[in-house]
Amino acid sequence: MPRPSRHRPPVSRLSRAVLRRFAAPRLNMREDYEKVRRLQRQLAALPAARYRPLDRQILAEDGSHGIPVRVFRPKEQRRRELLLFFHGGGWVTGDIESYTPACATMAELTGCVVAxxxxxxxxxxxxxxxxxxxxxxxxxxxxxxxxxxVQDAEDIVLVGDSAGGNLAAAVSLRLREEQARCASRQILLYPVMHWDHDPQTSPFASVREHGQGYRLTSTEVQDYLDLYVPDPALRQDPLVAPLMATDLSGQPSTLLISAELDLLCDEGEAYGRALAAAGVPVRLHRVDGALHGFITLPRFSRPLREAYEVINAFLDEPDRSP
Structure with missing residues (x-):
């Protein structure tokens, strides 16, 4: 599958400098993840919520704990699909509280129920x-x-951003491996697909070009992986790094949206091409000039509006699952 085409010239040096000024402050995620969690929740609470989510709990398979699920219903439900959403945050930060504004926006802009x-x-x-x-x-x-x-499993669409996109892809891989019922579609937003984000050793140019000074750094991604998978021997497991999977056949029809100024851009697009090579229907779309994490931006932001135009077009396509 060819790389996504650019609809405008690459971002200028001046624009890149401005974007860097708005990048997140550098953090030591190994020490500061609890502070980040608290800050995310505080920011999500401002301004006061204008939506009424519905909270549910699903008991873990072994009965050891409940898994909270927050359901968002749009004011006008225009589609029958349920979007099953896994949030980002490097597997370390983020939760249904901090992602409540983004999920409410997702429900309104797609006309779908979001869980x-x-x-x-x-x-x-x-x-x-x-x-x-x-x-x-x-x-x-x-x-x-x-x-x-919903009436049919075909109407359940897996969605995830960043580490959540990684989890959505891993869920699809695991379900296919188990020969269990799978989702027919998945939407992966700037997902983590590989295990190596060291600029010296990574196979991806975007890690070297965008791994410093932007919204997400290569050091932060490596810190997240170290916290998520303490055993280095497990980091190349396809359920951690889906690009390491040797068989991608039978995966759901996929929309993969990448961000141009994201160090994860190349690995996400590489996963899309690998799926296509395995016979999976794939649509790749790169949001030019976008930073990592744009799905949480305000509704008026250009990257978010562009992404939802593509998401809605994907949801309107007839099912092309293999």
Missing amino acids: SVDYRLAPEHPFPAGLEDCLRVARLLLDDPARAG
């Missing part, structure tokens, strides 16, 4: 704990679509 999964976070719960929570919710809803308020 956000509050999976367990590292380092308290390292791999595969968060993945197991996402799998549990996906299995239950796909096996019993009525739980999700």
